[in-house]
Amino acid sequence: MLIPKLLKIFSVSILFTIFQVDFFTGLKPVKANTKNIAANFNDLALYEGMGTSYVCGASKKGIDLEFKKSLHVASSTFVTVVMKKHDSLIIDSKSKKEQKIDPEVLYNNVSFRLIGRAIDACPDSVPKKTKTEFEKELKRIQKLL
Numbered sequence: 001m002l003i004p005k006l007l008k009i010f011s012v013s014i015l016f017t018i019f020q021v022d023f024f025t026g027l028k029p030v031k032a033n034t035k036n037i038a039a040n041f042n043d044l045a046l047y048e049g050m051g052t053s054y055v056c057g058a059s060k061k062g063i064d065l066e067f068k069k070s071l072h073v074a075s076s077t078f079v080t081v082v083m084k085k086h087d088s089l090i091i092d093s094k095s096k097k098e099q100k101i102d103p104e105v106l107y108n109n110v111s112f113r114l115i116g117r118a119i120d121a122c123p124d125s126v127p128k129k130t131k132t133e134f135e136k137e138l139k140r141i142q143k144l145l
Contacts, residue, residue, distance in 0.1 A: 038089035038098040039082050047078045051114050056122035067127055071118075075111045079103050112137070 039047075051074035058070035082088060082101070089098050115134045118126050 036085065036087035036089065038091045039086040040091045041093060043086070044082075044090065047081055048110070048113060048117065051075065051078050051110065052117040052121055055114055055118045056125055059118075059125040060122070067118075067125060067130060071111060071114060074114055075107050078110045078114075079107045082106060 054074045054077075055067070055070045058065040058073070059067040082090065083103055088100050088103065088106075090101050091097070092099050112134070115126065115130060116138070119131060119134065123131075
């Protein structure tokens, strides 16, 4: 009499477990992107804005993070996101075509742009030497254009 009751209890719990595993795994679709989409202007603007916010917030007076270190973290994060989420692909603003960008080139360009944005957004956080170097390089670039 005791054995049939135990079998009934165990069989119900085993069936319930099997049902749960089968039911819940069947309802969960795979949500991973199979194709990476190139970063467009809006994506890049978002990542740049986030980088500027980080640089300005982390390098404010009273916080013990040097400007160069916060710039490196923001630039590296930007590059990592573009590499991982977008497979290093960006949409060229002039030709509107996808192109693969070298991480080192992207890092240097992003660092330069973040310095310019930081000078506009939080000038007190940017060291004078960095401002001077930025302005000198900006003039050199403008002459090339």
